[in-house]
Amino acid sequence: xxxxxxxxxxxxxxxxxxxxxxxxxxxxxxxxxxxxxxxxxxxxxxxxxxxxxxxxxxxxxxxxxxxxxxxxxxxxxxxxxxxxxxxxxxxxxxxxxxxxxxxxxxxxxxxxxxxxxxxxxxxxxxxxxxxxxxxxxxxxxxxxxxxxxxxxxxxxxxxxxxxxxxxxxxxxxxxxxxxxxxxxxxxxxxxxxxxxxxxxxxxxxxxxxxxxxxxxxxxxxxxxxxxxxxxxxxxxxxxxxxxxxxxxxxxxxxxxxxxxxxxxxxxxxxxxxxxxxxxxxxxxxxxxxxxxxxxxxxxxxxxxxxxxxxxxxxxxxxxxxxxxxxxxxxxxxxxxxxxxxxxxxxxxxxxxxxxxxxxxxxxxxxxxxxxxxxxxxxxxxxxxxxxxxxxxxxxxxxxxxxxxxxxxxxxxxxxxxxxxxxxxxxxxxxxxxxxxxxxxxxxxxxxxxxxxxxxxxxxxxxxxxxxxxxxxxxxxxxxxxxxxxxxxxxxxxxxxxxxxxxxxxxxxxxxxxxxxxxxxxxxxxxxxxxxxxxxxxxxxxxxxxxxxx
Numbered sequence: 001x002x003x004x005x006x007x008x009x010x011x012x013x014x015x016x017x018x019x020x021x022x023x024x025x026x027x028x029x030x031x032x033x034x035x036x037x038x039x040x041x042x043x044x045x046x047x048x049x050x051x052x053x054x055x056x057x058x059x060x061x062x063x064x065x066x067x068x069x070x071x072x073x074x075x076x077x078x079x080x081x082x083x084x085x086x087x088x089x090x091x092x093x094x095x096x097x098x099x100x101x102x103x104x105x106x107x108x109x110x111x112x113x114x115x116x117x118x119x120x121x122x123x124x125x126x127x128x129x130x131x132x133x134x135x136x137x138x139x140x141x142x143x144x145x146x147x148x149x150x151x152x153x154x155x156x157x158x159x160x161x162x163x164x165x166x167x168x169x170x171x172x173x174x175x176x177x178x179x180x181x182x183x184x185x186x187x188x189x190x191x192x193x194x195x196x197x198x199x200x201x202x203x204x205x206x207x208x209x210x211x212x213x214x215x216x217x218x219x220x221x222x223x224x225x226x227x228x229x230x231x232x233x234x235x236x237x238x239x240x241x242x243x244x245x246x247x248x249x250x251x252x253x254x255x256x257x258x259x260x261x262x263x264x265x266x267x268x269x270x271x272x273x274x275x276x277x278x279x280x281x282x283x284x285x286x287x288x289x290x291x292x293x294x295x296x297x298x299x300x301x302x303x304x305x306x307x308x309x310x311x312x313x314x315x316x317x318x319x320x321x322x323x324x325x326x327x328x329x330x331x332x333x334x335x336x337x338x339x340x341x342x343x344x345x346x347x348x349x350x351x352x353x354x355x356x357x358x359x360x361x362x363x364x365x366x367x368x369x370x371x372x373x374x375x376x377x378x379x380x381x382x383x384x385x386x387x388x389x390x391x392x393x394x395x396x397x398x399x400x401x402x403x404x405x406x407x408x409x410x411x412x413x414x415x416x417x418x419x420x421x422x423x424x425x426x427x428x429x430x431x432x433x434x435x436x437x438x439x440x441x442x443x444x445x446x447x448x449x450x451x452x453x454x455x456x457x458x459x460x461x462x463x464x465x466x467x468x469x470x471x472x473x474x475x476x477x478x479x480x481x482x483x484x485x486x487x488x489x490x491x492x493x494x495x496x497x498x499x500x501x502x503x504x505x506x507x508x509x510x511x512x513x514x515x516x517x518x519x520x521x522x523x524x525x526x527x528x529x530x531x532x533x534x535x536x537x538x539x540x541x542x543x544x545x546x547x548x549x
Contacts, residue, residue, distance in 0.1 A: 003045040005038060010065035013085065017066065017078065017125060026128040029088060032136065033097055046093040062086050080116035081126060087113040100140065101150055104172060107137050111179060118186050118207070127210045134180045134217045141176040142224050177221035177230065184214035184234070188241045197243040204243050211242050212252040219259040231263055235526035242528050254284045258295055260526050265298055271520040274302040276527060292319035300327055301361040305368040307512025326352050334369055337377030339408065340415025342369070372512060374473045375482045379509045381407050388504055397496040397504035401470050408465045467492065481515050484508050
């Protein structure tokens, strides 16, 4: 049967290959319905002349239209591209978008066939198409990952490291990210052209133009399935092999800075996180409100932990609408040293906790801001009952730790909330007959005690601070340089040093943000600011220390 539409299409593809027009090639290789009329006609010809069970003639058709042994101009052949083209025709012929799981598998297979073509000289021509397919695959994988009913029978398990019998489930999103990562590596490992990866016009050369496009798709998937280790590999490869980030378009830079900031935030490197997120927010387009809002959530959280609070003018930004009701009460509690209010605001039962948990910032704020609460409480205690010392008699300003203990205990008691008795999770697996009355079932569950805890006594008194707790906290604040002085364990006092010419409050309780920023390195691992092929050193992110720790 004659296939005039298919023949014409193959002729155009051959012309684009010889012309090396990757952008136009992407426009020709459509893979998402609805199809234009000419593509509908071509698909009809494929189904009638080259059905699924008869693969050889279609391969021969592609080979005749674009000979596999023809040189692509860089010493390579078009054989890998022809294999990809054959898989493309099979995809548009057989795809049924109503079957999402099958569509995902076919799209993944199509992307897999492109890897070999990307390694050859035709890689730069097919790169825009590969990036486009990767984005669609990522979107589909994330959508399916949110539909466990559709993928229940497709979970795959692999043995964990060390030969343990336990198995680790690899989701569709992670599997797709691993495939896309292979193409990302091919872009990053480009060896043609200038060793620096930059041409004479100051632009990324060869397949390097796709480094951040591919990386951003991978990072989107890895963050979705919470695989920070895999994300770290992306950042490490870029840090070692990529041209400077400033050479890439703003959209790519902003997206990469966003994920880089989130990575450092998740690893408790909050100063580095705010550096990356601040650049992302500054360079993000004013009209991209959704993206600016996402960046701002983590930027505010990172700065909050570093002791720098949002201003009222920031809350007035369109991208920050509603943020004041979430963050401002926490900032107020930290400023006042109000332990009770802070723990209520960061409690899992607080009305805003679901929002903080959704963005994965609740635990960082509740844990890391505790030290800021104690610093503010110590400062307020000193203002109320502290001894400002005497320069003439050389007596240093001091704070009685007993006063701090009294105030901390008062606030802790005020914040105590009577909570219902917790139920051991094992109690939910107790064998209870289906017809058990609710009251009897509740009594059985409430009375359950784990065998490992039989005979243990439950604490009757609330967990109130002690003098040891106060001393340890003040010593920790001194070590982190949030307080300037020393602790006298014998006299149970904190003495401020260096207050001869300035206010004891000013010297004894230095600004947290200035303290952290003064001793933090402004270099952010993963952010390439200069050509590392010219002899720069590589810093490994795994050994980085959190700010203030």
